[in-house]
Amino acid sequence: SPIYPSLPSGAQKFYCTKVYDGDTLTLEDGTRVRLLGIDTPELKEKEAFALEAKDYTKRYCHGKHIYLSFESDNNNNDDNKDHYGRLLAFIWVPLNSNKQWLCINEGLVASGLAHAYSPSKSKKVHNYDKLLALQKIARANKKGKWKIYKQYNVIITPNGSAFHKCKRKNKAESDCKHLSRSKHLTIIPSSVGYDRGLHPCRNCFD
8 A cells, every 4th residue: 555654754844836747746945856666657748647647646745745755865855866956756645634644656656647667677766566566456457547558568678677669569679779789689568567667668658
């Protein structure tokens, strides 16, 4: 469950003034926050369930106090930013008069409005296994974007964190620039890729 009995230690209180999409929002001081460990459908690309993902985050965060926790033990915000200057965080909101706490990152995945995301196999967040478990349950129950999900074959490399689009059905061939020098390509079902914690390549599936 994405609901916890208490806040993680060191969580910091902020006020949310704007929600851009399911995984990006802005704080009162103008800092933009990117939710860690997940990826929601893109609004700009008009991807399915992008609006629902934004509505989920907006319902819990917009115009409200929220709490942020970070992957690093260091609460210096500059150390928790990505190369775009966005603060990378887990977002927490109170439920039932502060008796319970919802992790928005996990809640989006559990609702089928995001998939688990890691930029590389060496940079996984601490709760990545839980995100994958929530994702698997959401897919099995056809929640959110998984309602319209159809199985397809994808290409993977031995060490990559993404899966890639097949150029031809059942052939380990791809036009993706990221695979131009790759060897040992393997075809797997997309569901297996998701279950392994891989994400769709942003070059192939944009």
